[in-house]
Amino acid sequence: MKTKELDPQNLGLKEDWAGNSIAFECPVCGKVFIVSKQLHGERHCPACGKSRGMVTGGRESGGNASIIWEDTPVFFVGHKYTRKAISKILGGSEVEYLPTENKRVVCGCFTLDHNPEAPNIIIPGTGKVIQREAKQFCEQDYPVPIFIKRRTNEWEYVGHYKAMRFSTHPADIAAHHKGSITPLSEVTRVIFLQPATAT
Numbered sequence: 001m002k003t004k005e006l007d008p009q010n011l012g013l014k015e016d017w018a019g020n021s022i023a024f025e026c027p028v029c030g031k032v033f034i035v036s037k038q039l040h041g042e043r044h045c046p047a048c049g050k051s052r053g054m055v056t057g058g059r060e061s062g063g064n065a066s067i068i069w070e071d072t073p074v075f076f077v078g079h080k081y082t083r084k085a086i087s088k089i090l091g092g093s094e095v096e097y098l099p100t101e102n103k104r105v106v107c108g109c110f111t112l113d114h115n116p117e118a119p120n121i122i123i124p125g126t127g128k129v130i131q132r133e134a135k136q137f138c139e140q141d142y143p144v145p146i147f148i149k150r151r152t153n154e155w156e157y158v159g160h161y162k163a164m165r166f167s168t169h170p171a172d173i174a175a176h177h178k179g180s181i182t183p184l185s186e187v188t189r190v191i192f193l194q195p196a197t198a199t
């Protein structure tokens, strides 16, 4: 991980800071994005998810702003990881399908038994934690690493994806059940995922 503090007196050509909001170019993918203290406090790059900006206050009033990013790839497409390794790197539990840390979903770990159309479409079932994590994932606007279970303790990284939209309509749920081992009556929503636009 690398960190860059924004210098309020000496902003770079691709940095801006007005009031409690900063804008800058993602060091990983080049996407320009805004981070506002009021709206986000901290925000991940909406295009790649591999950098994040933080701002604590105003440019003129002693606020701090910084950018943190991955300087080397953490996961490699096609490589397999254990849940223990994934959890150690990203945080979150080793058993949930959308592990969360500090109220954010840090990755997706899907089995094709439950989600036959993963990673493009997932169909969360019923349960307090399951539904809370599904809701949180749909509210996040940036990609997270996605893993598909291939064998016991072998979770293949297939790229970063974000939730693009979701539906709770019974017809949509039925259309995407596709023989999942989650009973149709227990599926609570269909989430449509989109791969990161930049890697």
Ligand SMILES: [Zn+2]
Binding pocket: 026, 027, 028, 029, 030, 031, 045, 046, 047, 048, 049, 050, 051, 198
């Ligand atoms: Zn980015």
